[in-house]
Amino acid sequence: MTDKIRRLRAPKLKDGELRVYWGKPDKHCAPDVTFAWQGDPVMRADTRLLHYHFGAQRPDPHVQPLFSKMIPSLIEELQARGYDITTLKFSIQKKAPS
Numbered sequence: 001m002t003d004k005i006r007r008l009r010a011p012k013l014k015d016g017e018l019r020v021y022w023g024k025p026d027k028h029c030a031p032d033v034t035f036a037w038q039g040d041p042v043m044r045a046d047t048r049l050l051h052y053h054f055g056a057q058r059p060d061p062h063v064q065p066l067f068s069k070m071i072p073s074l075i076e077e078l079q080a081r082g083y084d085i086t087t088l089k090f091s092i093q094k095k096a097p098s
Helices: 043-055 074-080
Strands: 017-023 032-038 089-093
Touching: 017 043, 032 043, 043 074
Parallel strands: none
Antiparallel strands: 017 032, 017 089
C-alpha cells in the first residue's frame, strides 16, 4: 500500500480571520498545528489566546505543589481520545463594525 504525500499549503486568510489548522508555518518547518491571523496586528494577541486554549498545558490547581501535575492541552486530549489532529480546522471571522 502506498501512502499519498500530501502537499501542505498555507491557506489564504480573509481580513479579520483567525485560523488554527494542521500545516507548516513556513517552508523550513515540519508540519504541526499552526495558528494564523490576517488583518489588524492587534489580532496577534488573539492567536495567543487560541494557543492557550488549544495547545498549552495548564497546572492542575487541585494538586500540591503547584506545577507538579499538568492538565493536557485540548490537542493532546483529542489525540489521546483517538482523533486525527492532521484534519484539524478551526476558523473564526471578526465581526464587521456596526
